Amino acid sequence: MKYRTFALWIILSLVVALAAQYVAPAPLAAESPGLSAAATPTAEAAEKPQVYKVGFISHLTGDAAVYGQSMKMGTELAVETINAAGGINGVPVEVIYEDDRLSAADAQTAFLKLAEVDKVPVILGSASSTISLSLCPKAQEKKVVQVSQVSTAPALKDCGKYFFSVMASDTAQGPEWVKVAEYLGVKEAAVMYINNDYGIGVKDTFVQAFEAAGGKLLIVQPFELGGKDFRTEILKVKGTNPKVVFIVDHVAEASIIFKQAAELGLKTQWVTDVSIVSPEVPQLAGADAVEGMMGLRAGSTQTPEYQAFREAFVNKFGKEPTIWADFAYDAMMLVAKAIEKGGYTADGIQQALFEVAETYIGPSGAKKFDEYGISQGSYEWVVVKNGEWVLYEKTEQTEETEKTE
Amino acid sequence: MEIFVQLLVNGLIAGGTYALAAVGYSMVYGALKFINFAHGSIAMVGAYLAFVLTVLGNVPLVPAFLCSMVLTAGVGVMVERVAYRPLRRAPKLASLTTAIAVSFVLDAAVMIIMGADIRTFNLTGLGSYQIGPVYITPVQGAIVVTSLVFMVGLYWLLTRTKLGKAIRAVADGISLAEVSGINTNLIISAVFAIGSALAAASGALIGMDTNLQPTMGFIITVKAFAAVVLGGLGNVWGAVVGAFLIGVVENTGVWFIPPVWKDSIAYGILILALFLRPSGIFGKKEEAQVTVL
Structure with a gap:
């Protein structure tokens, strides 16, 4: 008996919780099953909303929270900048932050919430290529523009017309590593990679380019x-005594690997991908x-745009910009410019993004999109000195960052 | 060959941390016959308490470590009092579900208070020592020594003290223990206190070895669970053997097969063992009732 009361309470509270979620947007939620997704954003744009919502x-949270939290800060800074300047044609921007916990299932839930309940025509994210890939079919289907800040897996170019990424594809990172190998004069190297879409993407392009250049992979x-x-x-x-180890990884795992490698007496020249910097x-x-x-x-810390961004970031958060906050900032800025130019609809934003990115240069560099909606980028070489990442001083070549195609 | 000595040592280090967590897990199962899925999260809380005391509170490492064990024991007792005791006579499934909820609550609480960032004890300055072909860090030495010391201590507690006798009595049969005049609520609190303190030790040592994250509890739960089932549910020494076995096989196994299978190794041995000995390595074959010793 006591049990039944308990169970009833649970069921009751669940019902209340569910109801509460749908009370606010009740009229919208009611019509959503039969709704053609294309019609909604246009209708809303006509009457100029109180606030432009962006997903x-x-x-x-979770294992990769380092990236999500950092990009949230970059986005917040961008929103503050936009709204301080009077918003977009007088309408302020509001970002609705959702957590995917690095899980494709949670990302789907978050996406449906943003698309169906909040009715946003554009979402920023996700960071991980694996998650972004899992989102993009839904974004195409619901006609929502998806602007990833840092997803770089080569497969993303086949996502469709509503997908954009403001970071260059991984097909560029592998060849850049080959340049590092040539600069260091190594013909033999080891590779360690994290077993996900991102890690495999970088590893494959490097292995291909390195072997084509006559290099030999030890392991x-x-x-x-x-x-x-x-x-292990x-x-x-x-065991292969590598002079150089190229590693593609995330912060959480990489920091453990470097620590354990030092403890196990592995002395080598590490060369990392962009996620570890x-x-x-x-x-x-x-x-x-x-x-x-x-x-x-990725990008360059030496440009005036980055310096200005850095200063604003330190003012707001009291610390140096964290990883990829600059990319998140640029993604938000581009979306705001696209809303201004193309209107608050998915198709308007989709078309305007190409135009506004032509000339935009932000802290993470120039963001011009290729036909697939993916920015081209450049890399600078950095090195850890006294516990901090600083620009690598090349002795023979120029210090200029090389443009990668 | 030399490399395999190192692999074996690495396996023993991993096994030591699993063992500390598995023992508490097993004790709780022995006393209450329910699987405490929040155990790993309690270990995580212990790790964060040790972190807060040492890194933010500037308490020296060893006192901070012991303090975190005491505080986490308190957390464990509180969890039992608030979440499990009201459900003790309810079907086991209710406690199990509650345990999962508790683990979410603890993970989320730590994430809200401490943030989702990875934290570190910053012990890398200690370096590592080379003994023959084997590299070992002071923290790893501490892991092995601590787990041995606590195991011996636990053995003494369970076999030589009145409290230990009472714990075993509760594990044998809670109703029978009650009619014999044992305050079962008190004993169950004690079981949670000891189990949580050992979990804290395991969490803090893992944290010192590999950094802290609010999500670290889950993998501790998974490994401890495998060790406990392998050793025979509720059998504390079986859990210790299971933990070391899993640690060693995992570490040597990855040498031969791709690491994507690493976590499957633990469960591979588990399934194999359960085929051959359904009650675990040290579980009693005949009896459905499992015992602590």
């Missing part, structure tokens, strides 16, 4: 997302473990 989906070692103990994987790499890595792995490590940084 945001990223890993705000190509995968490891798993979310792992804590990589000692490291020992396998150590974050101030957290030397702190988490220990400065000694990563001293002298080289990496690629």
Whole structure:
């Protein structure tokens, strides 16, 4: 009997919770089953809303929260800048932040909530290529523009016309690594990669380009997302005595790998992908473990746009810009400009994004989109000195960042 | 060959941390016959308490470590009092579901208070020592020593003290223990206190070895669960053996097969073992009732 009352309470509270979720947008929710998705945004744009809502989906919690939280800050800074300047034609922007916890299922839920309940014509995100890939068919189907800040898997170019990414595809990172290898004069190297869409994408382009350039791979070692103990994987790499190890990974796993590699006596020149070039890595792995490590940084810290962004970021958050906050800032800025030019509809934003990106230069660089809606980018070489990522001083070549096609 | 000595040592280190977590898990199962899926999250809370005390509170490492064990014991007792005790006579499924809810609540609470960022104890300055072909860090040495010390301590507690006797009595049969005049609520609180303290030790050591994240509890739960079932549900020493077995096989196994299978290894051995010995390595074959010792 007591049990039944308990169960009834649970059911009752669930019903209340569900009802509460739909009370506010009740009229919209009621018509949503039979709704043609294309019709909604246009109808809303006509009457000029009180506020322009933009969706945001990223890993705000979970194993990759480092990226999501950082990009949220970049987005907040952009929103503040836009609204301080009077919004878009006098209408302020509001971003609705949703968490995907680095799970495709949660991302789907968040996306449906944003598309059906909040009726946003555009969402920012996600960060992980795997999650962005899982979202893009839905975004095409519901006709919602998806602007990923940093998803880079080559497969994203087949997503469809509503997909954009403001970071260059991974097909560019592999060849850049080959340039590092040539610069360091190594013909033999080891590769470690995280076993997801992003890691495999970078690894494949590098392996291809490196072997084409006459390089020899000593070992190509995968490891798993979310792992804590990589000692066996490291020992396998150590067994081949590599002078240089190229690694593509995320902050959480990478910092453990560098720490455990140092503990296991693996002495090598590390060269990392863009995701590891974050101030957290030397702190988490220990400065000694990563001293002298080289990496690629997407964009450039030397431009006036970045310097201005950096100053604004420090003013607002009291710390140096965290990883990819600049890309998140630019994604939001581009979307705001596109709303201004094309109107608050998915198709308007989709067309206007190409135009506004032509001339836009932000803290993360020039953002011109190619035919697939993916920005071209450049990399600068960085190195860890005294526990901090600083610009790598090339001795023979110029310090200019090379343009990658 | 040398590399395999290192692999074995790495396996023992991993096994040591699993063992500390598995013991508490197993004790709770022994006493209450329910699987405490929040155990890993309690270990995570212990790790964060140790972190807050050392890094933010500037308490030296060892006292902070012990303090976190005591505080986490309190957390464990509170969780039992608030979440599990009202459901003790309800079907086991209700407690199980509650345990999952507790783990979400603890993870979310830590995430809200401490943020989702990865945290570190910053012990890398300690370096590592080379003994023959084997590299070992002071933290790893501490993991092995601590788990051995606590295991011996636990053995002494369970076999040589009155409290231990009472715990075993409750595990044998809670109603029978009650009619014998044992305050079962008190004993169950004690079980949660000890189990949570050991979980805190495991969480803090894992945290020192591999950094902290609010989500770290889940994998601890998974590994401890595998160790406990492998050793025979409710059998504390079985859990210890299961934990070391899983640690070693995982670490040596990844040498031969791709790491994507790493977590499957634990469950592979588990399934194999259950085929051959359905009650676990040390579980009693005949009896449905499982015992602590």
